Amino acid sequence: MSRALEEGRRALADAVRPVSLSGAGLSAESGIATFRNPRTGLWTRFDPQVLASPEGFAADPDTVIGWYDERRRQLSQTEPNAAHQALAVKTDMVHITQNVDDLLERAGATNVVRLHGSLLADRCHGGCGFAADVDLANPPGRWTCPHCGAAMRPGVVWFGEVLPPEAWATAEQTAHEADVLLVVGTSAVVYPAAALIPLARSRGARVIVVNTEPTDASDLADVELIGRAGEIVPRLLG
Numbered sequence: 001m002s003r004a005l006e007e008g009r010r011a012l013a014d015a016v017r018p019v020s021l022s023g024a025g026l027s028a029e030s031g032i033a034t035f036r037n038p039r040t041g042l043w044t045r046f047d048p049q050v051l052a053s054p055e056g057f058a059a060d061p062d063t064v065i066g067w068y069d070e071r072r073r074q075l076s077q078t079e080p081n082a083a084h085q086a087l088a089v090k091t092d093m094v095h096i097t098q099n100v101d102d103l104l105e106r107a108g109a110t111n112v113v114r115l116h117g118s119l120l121a122d123r124c125h126g127g128c129g130f131a132a133d134v135d136l137a138n139p140p141g142r143w144t145c146p147h148c149g150a151a152m153r154p155g156v157v158w159f160g161e162v163l164p165p166e167a168w169a170t171a172e173q174t175a176h177e178a179d180v181l182l183v184v185g186t187s188a189v190v191y192p193a194a195a196l197i198p199l200a201r202s203r204g205a206r207v208i209v210v211n212t213e214p215t216d217a218s219d220l221a222d223v224e225l226i227g228r229a230g231e232i233v234p235r236l237l238g
């Protein structure tokens with residue numbers, strides 16, 4: 001075992017308030033495409049940074065909803081991987097995630113804070129507050145809000161939109177109190193989520209970063225482990 005891996009293992013074993021912050025790389029080994037890595041299938045034709053925005057939805061709602069429906073069908077056929085399983089077993093850990101899949105919960109994690117919403121529900125884009133669960137295997141396509149007639153859209157947070165206030169407040173407080181922050185599979189370029197890393201560090205947390213490549217979080221890492229989450233996270237937490 002490398003010295004860095006051993007150092008990370010010890011820090012996590014000794015932690016009193018361990019916290020994870022995850023991104024798309026956590027689910028990559030389950031077969032879900034990340035945002036900023038080379039893309040396959042639908043992802044090769046569209047730019048997620050354009051589609052995941054109110055402007056993208058206004059310009060081409062058919063393409064945006066089709067993109068989400070395809071991702072939902074893909075998620076319905078996907079299973080948690082070894083990294084989700086290892087995180088879920090650590091029951092004293094709070095899991096802050098930017099991911100909109102439910103793979104942490106399906107692995108058994110209960111303490112999950114979702115910063116960017118979920119693919120499992122639609123909500124009214126008009127802001128009337130109506131929301132409805134969706135069947136991942138049979139997503140609804142375009143439909144309108146039965147209360148106000150506005151367009152329904154995925155229950156996720158797009159660029160330029162404010163994060164769910166309660167989730168953000170919990171995440172900030174949790175990062176503030178963390179003594180170890182395990183950062184898994186995120187490029188750490190999207191804010192305000194990325195700001196949780198310097199926040200936790202400034203309050204004394206040790207920062208452990210797991211990624212297949214160096215990222216914007218590298219300079220903040222006390223321990224950086226380059227490799228696949230499905231291989232490294234179980235070794236860190238096992």
Ligand code: BJW
Pocket residue numbers: 022023024025026028029034035036037052098099100116156157158159160161162163184185186187188189190191192210211212213215227228229230
């Ligand atoms: C592996 C691996 C393996 C692969 N193992 N690792 C401050 C400064 C600059 C800009 C801003 C700022 N504050 C706000 C902004 C604007 C904006 C922003 O951050 N822009 C930046 C891009 C510059 N932020 C917002 O707009 C946010 N809202 C906000 O701030 O509200 C207040 C406000 C409003 C208006 C004006 C100003 C302020 C909202 C952000 C919402 C993000 N939404 C998305 C889409 C969700 C729905 C959907 O899924 O379709 O969330 S975008 C996308 O990025 C998604 C992700 O959660 C998020 C983060 O990406 P993530 O998870 O890190 O994925 P990748 O692909 O980037 O990285 C994957 C990593 O995994 C890579 O590093 C790989 O190496 C690694 N990897 N395989 C381990 N096996």
